[in-house]
Amino acid sequence: MRKKHKDESFESLIRRFRKNVEKKDTLNEVKRREHFVKPSTKRKVAKEIAIKREKKRQKDLQLNRF
Numbered sequence: 001m002r003k004k005h006k007d008e009s010f011e012s013l014i015r016r017f018r019k020n021v022e023k024k025d026t027l028n029e030v031k032r033r034e035h036f037v038k039p040s041t042k043r044k045v046a047k048e049i050a051i052k053r054e055k056k057r058q059k060d061l062q063l064n065r066f
Helices: 010-024 026-033 039-064
Strands: none
Touching: 010 026
């Protein structure tokens, strides 16, 4: 963690910390590692998301034809 700059207020220190956390995507990483997910479950969820995305794309293509 970075140190407080000279004459830096607490608010700006917190703002700098939050920006750093968002930039490194730390919170999402913590949430992802909170519970173990089996590799087979990860594949299943990824497949379901891909199917849903493809159905939406096909629907959009159908609507744009006219």
